[in-house]
Amino acid sequence: MSALVFDCDGVLADTERDGHRPAFNQTFAEFGLPVEWDVEEYGRRLKIGGGKERMASLFTPEFVAAHGLPADPEGQAELLATWHKRKTAIYTEMVAAGKLPPRPGIRRIISVAQDAGWKLGVASTSAEASVHAILEYAVGKERADRFDVFLAGDCVPKKKPAPDIYLLALERLEIPASEVLVVEDSNNGIVSAAAAGLRSVMTVNGYTEKEDNSDAILVVTSLGDPDGERARVIANRGAARPGDYITLADLEACLAS
Numbered sequence: 001m002s003a004l005v006f007d008c009d010g011v012l013a014d015t016e017r018d019g020h021r022p023a024f025n026q027t028f029a030e031f032g033l034p035v036e037w038d039v040e041e042y043g044r045r046l047k048i049g050g051g052k053e054r055m056a057s058l059f060t061p062e063f064v065a066a067h068g069l070p071a072d073p074e075g076q077a078e079l080l081a082t083w084h085k086r087k088t089a090i091y092t093e094m095v096a097a098g099k100l101p102p103r104p105g106i107r108r109i110i111s112v113a114q115d116a117g118w119k120l121g122v123a124s125t126s127a128e129a130s131v132h133a134i135l136e137y138a139v140g141k142e143r144a145d146r147f148d149v150f151l152a153g154d155c156v157p158k159k160k161p162a163p164d165i166y167l168l169a170l171e172r173l174e175i176p177a178s179e180v181l182v183v184e185d186s187n188n189g190i191v192s193a194a195a196a197g198l199r200s201v202m203t204v205n206g207y208t209e210k211e212d213n214s215d216a217i218l219v220v221t222s223l224g225d226p227d228g229e230r231a232r233v234i235a236n237r238g239a240a241r242p243g244d245y246i247t248l249a250d251l252e253a254c255l256a257s
Contacts, residue, residue: 002255003173003180004113005149005166005198006106008124008131010185010205012138013100016046017206020126023091024055027083033058033067043207049159049188050125052084088127095133102138103203105223105231105245110139112248114146121149123169123182125159128152149173161188166196181255183223187211199254201246204234217254220246 009015021042028035035058037045045054059069059076070076094100113120124131131152136144149172156164170177182193182200186208193200194215202208202216203223213219217238224231224245231245238257240250 001117001119001175001179002252003119003121003148003175004109004251005121005123005169005173005180005182006110007182007184007186007189008122008126008134008152010208011103011183011203012106012122012134013102014205015100015134017042019091019094019100020051023087023094024051026090027087030086031083046186046207047188049161050154051087051127052080053159055080055083055087084127088129091130092133095130095137098137100134100137102134103222104225104229107139108225109223109246109248109251110143113251114143116248118248119148119173119175121147121151121169121173123149123151123165124153125165126152160192161195163192163195166193166198170196170198179255181251184216187213187215190215199238199257201251201254209234217257218242218246218250 006012009020017039021037025036045057048054048057064071070079110120122131122135149169151165151169156168158164166182170180173180177197180198182198183203184190184193184200185203185205190200190202190213199217200215202213202219204219204221213235218240219235221232221234222229226245231242233242238254240253242250
């Protein structure tokens with residue numbers, strides 16, 4: 001038996017620039033913080049794994065003092081939890097409103113893999129509610145409920161690029177690493193997968209297309225669809241020979257390489 005494990009943001013949907021970023025900015029505005037991450041600045045913040053961790057990067061001594069924020073770790077943790085809860089609510093409302101459609105090929109590949117008997121999983125550092133919302137919107141509740149592993153948020157102490165979340169996914173899947181293929185969109189993600197002994201396919205986006213992709217066995221612009229966007233191969237280090245879109249046979253070839 002083989003398995004596919006998907007990251008969420010940038011993989012299931014192109015969520016970062018037009019989803020998480022405006023949700024962060026609206027949260028900052030609602031809490032009276034003079035912070036607005038533009039597209040370029042948010043790209044820099046993406047190097048930090050996890051939403052709460054990105055928010056925590058604001059807690060410089062100067063920012064804390066200037067805005068009367070808690071200086072103690074406990075107070076900051078409580079404030080972060082409040083901010084992040086509101087940000088997650090804003091984001092899930094955006095998903096429910098259909099503002100973040102799934103990336104090309106996601107619904108097709110998940111459906112084909114499930115029907116072929118593959119195990120499926122999600123491994124994301126985003127909040128659990130956010131990941132659930134995107135997954136259900138992308139493939140429907142019935143398909144989403146059939147996922148064998150669902151890991152999100154603070155399920156592990158160290159976030160990507162640490163391998164913890166993929167090691168936990170392997171433990172839950174109960175199949176050898178040689179039979180598990182990860183679908184990621186960033187260098188952080190493919191480094192995390194590689195450190196756990198897993199092969200990965202990288203589907204880049206505007207934030208990650210220029211990142212180092214050397215840990216991925218196949219790098220494409222998207223999974224593509226027969227009647228939609230074509231997949232363009234950026235790097236191929238395996239046996240797959242994809243055409244205009246990535247098939248389950250291509251993913252099997254990535255595992256066989």
